Amino acid sequence: MMTSPSNTGSSVARSPRWLVGLVIGLAGLSYAYAVWNAVAHLITMAQTGLTGGGWATLLFGVVFPAIVFAFAYAIGRRRSVGELALVFLAGLGIVAVFWMSLIALSLTLPSA
Numbered sequence: 001m002m003t004s005p006s007n008t009g010s011s012v013a014r015s016p017r018w019l020v021g022l023v024i025g026l027a028g029l030s031y032a033y034a035v036w037n038a039v040a041h042l043i044t045m046a047q048t049g050l051t052g053g054g055w056a057t058l059l060f061g062v063v064f065p066a067i068v069f070a071f072a073y074a075i076g077r078r079r080s081v082g083e084l085a086l087v088f089l090a091g092l093g094i095v096a097v098f099w100m101s102l103i104a105l106s107l108t109l110p111s112a
Helices: 017-048 052-076 081-108
Strands: none
Touching (some): 017 052, 017 081
């Protein structure tokens, strides 16, 4: 029978705070870039005229990266810095797929 050593809170190696802050900061800049692009796209599309559904869709495109960032932070905040970076990277992948879908919708339905 194998026994596992007990892990107390003091024996777990923690990542340096500056490294965690760097990962969060770089991820935050990447997500902010996605928000910036969504706002620019919303302004461009609004000049051609939008329906109510178009406004709702494009406004959701603006807030979606912030929602994903918040979820990624909530999931990865108690993990190691490498796992935190992977969670943020997976979230950016989700944001990119959503963004490509939004662009495709905008190109196929100009008054979306």
